[in-house]
Amino acid sequence: MIGEYLKFVLLAVLACLLVMAAITDLRSRIISNWLNLAIALLAPLYWWACDIALWPDAAIQLGLGITVFAVFAGLFAIGMMGGGDVKMLAALALWFPWQALLLLLSIMAVAGGIVTVITLVHHKLAKREGPPEVPYGVAISIAALWLVGERYFNQFT
Numbered sequence: 001m002i003g004e005y006l007k008f009v010l011l012a013v014l015a016c017l018l019v020m021a022a023i024t025d026l027r028s029r030i031i032s033n034w035l036n037l038a039i040a041l042l043a044p045l046y047w048w049a050c051d052i053a054l055w056p057d058a059a060i061q062l063g064l065g066i067t068v069f070a071v072f073a074g075l076f077a078i079g080m081m082g083g084g085d086v087k088m089l090a091a092l093a094l095w096f097p098w099q100a101l102l103l104l105l106s107i108m109a110v111a112g113g114i115v116t117v118i119t120l121v122h123h124k125l126a127k128r129e130g131p132p133e134v135p136y137g138v139a140i141s142i143a144a145l146w147l148v149g150e151r152y153f154n155q156f157t
Contacts (some may be wrong), residue, residue: 003049003050003051006045006049007046007049007050010042010045010046010049011046011148011151011152013042014039014042014046014095014144014148015145015148015149017035017038017039018039018141018144018145018148019141019145020035021035021036021084021088021137021140021141022135022137022138022141022142024137025084025135025136025137025138025141026135026138029082029133029135030084031082031084031085031087031088031137032084033084033087035088036084036087036088036090036091037091039088039091039092039094039095040065040090040091040094043061043065043091043094043095044058044094046095047061060098061093061094061095061097062094064093064094064098064101065090065091065093065094066090067093068089068090068093068101069086069087069089069090069093072085072086072089072090073086081136082136082137084137085136085137085140088137088140089108089140092104092140092144095144096147100147103147104143104144104146104147105143106143107142107143107146107147108139108140108142108143109139111138111139111142111143112134112136112139112140114139115134115135115136115138115139116134119132119133119134119135120132
């Protein structure tokens with residue numbers, strides 16, 4: 001019973017951190033390291049609340065986090081993503097099983113396309129110089145919030 005309450009509280013905290021990350025990314029195009037660290041450090045507590053076994057389940061989650069970090073760090077290296085976005089995705093990979101992580105990446109891609117178009121239009125209308133900086137943390141946050149919300153609002157699947 002305590003585990004259920006703790007899961008709810010941890011998911012609510014995650015949702016708050018995601019909203020904060022989206023807001024800071026919109027304002028300054030930076031996702032603070034402390035936000036990403038908080039997301040990552042709360043994941044093991046979430047595993048405990050969900051009664052996830054250390055082997056192999058928690059090890060798989062850790063492997064997912066490392067894999068996501070490696071893949072998106074490659075995109076960072078070629079200038080396609082920001083460092084905060086990469087760290088946030090890796091931290092979020094610790095929270096979701098691989099199937100949900102694939103859904104997160106799919107939703108993120110669609111939301112990222114929408115955010116990019118909005119950013120490009122705004123950049124053009126404001127007649128700003130230089131390339132636009134896309135706040136991709138917003139798309140990541142939307143995708144993760146979708147998954148967090150789905151656990152509570154879609155009880156019939």
